[in-house]
Amino acid sequence: MSALIEPKVLKGFRDFLPERESQRLAIIGRLEESLRLFGFPPIDTPVLEYAEILLGKGGGETDKQVYRFTDHGGRDVALRYDLTVPFARFMAAHLSELPLPFKRYHAAKVWRGENTQRGRYREFMQVDFDIVGADSASADLETLLLIRECMQRLGLERFTIRYAHRGVFSEFLSGLGLSDKSVDVLRIIDKERKIGREKAGMMLSEIVGDALTAKIMDFITVGASTMDTLEKIKAAAGDSADGMARLTELSRCLSDLGYRDRFVLDPSITRGLDYYTGLVCETFLSDLPEIGSICSGGRYNELASLYTRQSLPGVGASIGLDRLMAAMEELKILPPAAAGPSVLVFFLEDALLSSYHRYAAELRAAGIPAEVFPENKKLPAQFAYAEKRGIRFALIHGQEEAAKGTVGLKDLRTRESWQDLSPAEAVEKTKELLR
């Protein structure tokens, strides 16, 4: 006997058993329904791409985390680490075939060789949606409204979508003479929710000094009302700031639509990533502030500039499905796992095998999920199996029933049972009880 191989998965990777996988599919199904209502169709791209496509000619902060290797043909390839970069490549590759503005969603796995200590996974799933080809308040607004729709359709009730404008923040920093330090400042502000206001202030002070830190900390403070916040931003960043009109219009529309309680204009939202240029937003659950944003996004005005000279302004957001599922589990609002089949046809006589499969076929033809217990085993084993799978009805057809041409039906939940049914009556009875 040769030694066994331990059946383990890689650290940061997971199996999804039927219960969890059917819940994940149900969540994706609800998100897809929201996306469909907003007119976003699906696309797919390869899991593996040229490393140059994913990392650019240089290679940035993410490089260390990327699964990168040389394939059989000597190509330098990598597993995608997000859905945004492959989408940029996709847009550049298919520009002539796509209607602009172009909307799409992509629900798929991505991989990052991250430190798994903080409950992070190395294989995780994202659902991204974007509108490309329009730099407009309407596209920004649609993104925000779709995030709201997705959260509501998942049964999340206490959530807030916080938004701001990265361009306005940049103008503000430029007014303070901090343009050359803006990347560092934005990164610290982006961490503020996690590390706390005090620590963020200390880190800022080291870079820009106390006086400017005070101004920045004031700038990122939410006002008593959206109007107040807008006024404060305007006073600090200047009314001429490119994004000010956009931010004002978005705020007005959200108020017009009666969504003021869902959306908070929050200038501390900056998003760490370099590519945002306009709207930025994050979504927080009031009951689970510690898990951070479960849907984040914003506007980037040069999506695909690595691959094409055509200007492709876009706006979109990304749902972190694993974090979302963890949150829904904690809030006890995960969709129910898909049930087992409704009926188990018991296997009582070898000679009746065809009949068992015929009855199952008749149930299925009526839309009722059914299966035949695969072996002629003792009754307790078959009952135990039905219970473990959550199967509600047993269809009984032994020698006795075969002689009469009938079947018995048993509701395993209520223990009620019906005898001497014709197979067609059993189907009808099951249908009726399932209603």
Next chain:
Amino acid sequence: MSALIEPKVLKGFRDFLPERESQRLAIIGRLEESLRLFGFPPIDTPVLEYAEILLGKGGGETDKQVYRFTDHGGRDVALRYDLTVPFARFMAAHLSELPLPFKRYHAAKVWRGENTQRGRYREFMQVDFDIVGADSASADLETLLLIRECMQRLGLERFTIRYAHRGVFSEFLSGLGLSDKSVDVLRIIDKERKIGREKAGMMLSEIVGDALTAKIMDFITVGASTMDTLEKIKAAAGDSADGMARLTELSRCLSDLGYRDRFVLDPSITRGLDYYTGLVCETFLSDLPEIGSICSGGRYNELASLYTRQSLPGVGASIGLDRLMAAMEELKILPPAAAGPSVLVFFLEDALLSSYHRYAAELRAAGIPAEVFPENKKLPAQFAYAEKRGIRFALIHGQEEAAKGTVGLKDLRTRESWQDLSPAEAVEKTKELLR
């Protein structure tokens, strides 16, 4: 300006644009409906596994094709090349948590660095389903019936599921004294459909000589009826052959159920893979014989023996989704691509942006997919966009309508239009016309 990166995908990999991706999702949805009716729940496993798990301690024929590399942690890892091996590892890892018999399906991508010249892809999708923990005619039968159900639900009409018994074939070869050559013989027979009878005969002759080749060629010939074929197999392999009773029972049940025209007992079906021990089957389209089998499977009685000492007999099948889609395209029975949204709210006045999004929200609340054109552009551009996206209705709300508090609706297909509707009437009218 820095040089652009060419936005190309790797050879053998593909993007799926909205039309094709929504068709793929529709096909998977239909398969999932069939699987649900048969009581198969979904699972998922990691894309990346330890190479040892996927390839065993040695490493077989597939090795050259496997995407294998060393990760950041120095681990020897690989992308899965099928869904069967990860499933075996999954069963061994989760035995204590799973009800036996255990059924599951897995619809996911796999990767093989194959020669792409024959229209093969390096990234492709499989839909696998299996029943583990029962070595029975009923489980074999359920697999065959589920293949039939899947094919029918996809709208395939002219298909044949050919089945045989690998164990019986082995006994036959053993009776001819060819046990030590059985792998080679089985591989040649497996190729016979592709290379032709004559060539297969020549290749066999080289290995076993003319006399035995004649016997083998006779054995793999389908008889005039299932009964004839059964008799012929029995005469050649011996009635005592383990699998003979199973094969007879399966044939009887398929006939009892009235499916004789769908299923052909065909002793030339052997499947190349080593792990099959009992039933083997392949599915052919009568109108496209050249594409080969679109759903193949069989029984393996030691699924997970690399990872556990527990015996795990199983039976299942695998649908090659890419080949299936290519066939459905050729037969012109691909499901229609998901339509764009039903309504485009035209963007006519900047000041009315909130109203546009409110009307879209009201349509969506009634279950009607709707989107707002994202910019205030000239009418022809908005009409052209609606046409490209296949959007049926335009909702019109300009200065004039705003003054009256009404909207106009236009059916872009029939050119009919309705004026002076209240927003609620427009929703009702759209609903009515979509019915």
